[in-house]
Each structure stands twice: as structure tokens, then as C-alpha cells.
Amino acid sequence: MEKISIDTVDKKLLTLLQKNADVSVAEMAELVGLTATPCWRRIQRLQQAGLITRKVALLDAPKLGLSMTVFVQIKAGRHDGKWLDEFARHASSFEEVVEFYRMSGEYDYLLKVMVTDMQCFDHFYKRLVNGIDLNDVTSSFAMEQIKYSTAMPLQHL
Template sequence: MAAKIDETDRRILRALRRDARLSNSKLAEEVNLSASPCWNRVRALEQKGVIEGYSALLSQKALGLPDTVIIEVTLERHDDETVERFGQALAALPEVVEAYLLTGEYDYLIKVAVAGTEGYEEFLRRKLYTIPGLRHSRSTFVLRCLKRMASVEP
């Protein structure tokens, strides 16, 4: 069930979404609250699970992984053990930025960060293709990211 949030909570969430490093006093000023009620609202949003955490967005390019590849994966079997084991193995790979279990033609959609075609081949041969249960994969190199958000707009 979705948590009940009012317009003040939404203003807080939008401000934190733009800049999660805002001090409580700056946040309170931005959303027209005093510091204590603002702090209480942020803590309540965290406790309700509306705010799941805070993180830094890192530059793939600056870290030497400028290329993003989207991979669609089909598994050999769809029993619980194969699906679970494959998902856990994906989650352990540092190149995997996102991984989704899907309905439809493919079983998983994976977003990976690599350094060019050489880095991608290395990822495929030494990591992805060594995970038991993989039957087929199809890959697409991303030309340009048009939108990247860490969360939805509240």
C-alpha cells in the first residue's frame, strides 16, 4: 500500500531528489517549514520507506567505463532455482548497473557499464557467459543517454 504523503512531503521529496545533500536548514527554508518539523517529516518519510536511501551518482566515463550496453537474456529453464541463482550472480557483477526480471520474450534486462567493445567482450566471455542457466542473449550499445533519474518524480 502506498504511503500517504501531502504536498509538503512532495516538496521535500522533490528538493531531496534534486540535491540529497541539502542540509536540514536549507531544505526547511526551501519548502517553507521550520527546521524541526522539516526534520520530523524527513524522518517519517524514511521510516515509511518513501525515502529508501541516499546515494551519489558517479560518472561512468570518469571511472573508465564510458559505454553502456543493454542486454536481453533468455534462460534455459524457468524454475525457481535457476531464476534465483542467475539473479544473484548478476547482482554480484560490478559492471551490472541495473538488472530486471521480466515478463515477455526475454527473462532479464541488464544494463552494464563497460570500456568499449573490448571491455564488453571481456564482460561477456569471462562473466555473463559463465553464469549457469543462460540460453541466449542479445545486446545493444547505448549511443547517448537522454534521461537518467535515480527515482520517480513525487
């Protein structure tokens, strides 16, 4: 895939799309100073280049009853390729896991888990630890969400 050059108009389009992907091409074109067809072509180019990977609807977690966010830190049971692949498949298989990272530092993995309550988390936890050999697991419960954004920072472009 070739490296794509991003200009000010592309940056404005990406910013608009991150805020609301439902905005019509005509409205976006007006906001960035283009006509609809060139605006549509730019968006297509950004998609084809892989900068726009998909368009989704963001849901309101508390309104869906997902009022508990838990960050689960895990130390690997082993450090070999087979275990790592098995663990990645195992942890990824849970719908409650909304983010999953391999980390540097004391813990090897960080999971962001969203559940309705402590009973639901306990059920998740038992399934997680019973499915694979783990060395250590610790959980931290988010008390308040201070900032949440799905928007990527673009000021460096």
C-alpha cells in the same frame, strides 16, 4: 508497515531531496515554509516509512571511464525456481551490472551493463555466459544517452 499520507510539503521535500540530498535541513525548511525541527521530523517520518530508502552520491560515468552502456537481453536456460535463483545470484554478482530486471515478452531478463570499452564488455560477457546455462543472449550498445534521471515522478501524489 502502515501507509503514509503525503501532503504538498512532503512532496516538496521529496523533490528537493531527489535533486540534492546534501541540502541542509535549515535550507530545506526555508524552501518548503517550515522551521528546521518540523522539517527534520518530516524527513525522518519519510525515511521510517520507507519512502526514502537511502542517500547516495551519483557519480559521473564518463569521467570514471565508463563510456559504454550495454543492454543485455537474456532468455532463461530453464524456467524453474532453482535456475532462477542461481541466475539472479550469478548476474547480480557482477559489478558491471548496474540494473537487472525480470521481464515479460520475448526475453526473460534485461541487464544494464556499464563498462569502459568493447574489450571490457567481452570479458564481462564471457564470464556471464560461462557461469550458467542460458538459452539466448543478445546485446544492444547505447549510442547516446538522451535522458538520465534517478528522480522518481511525484506528480501522481
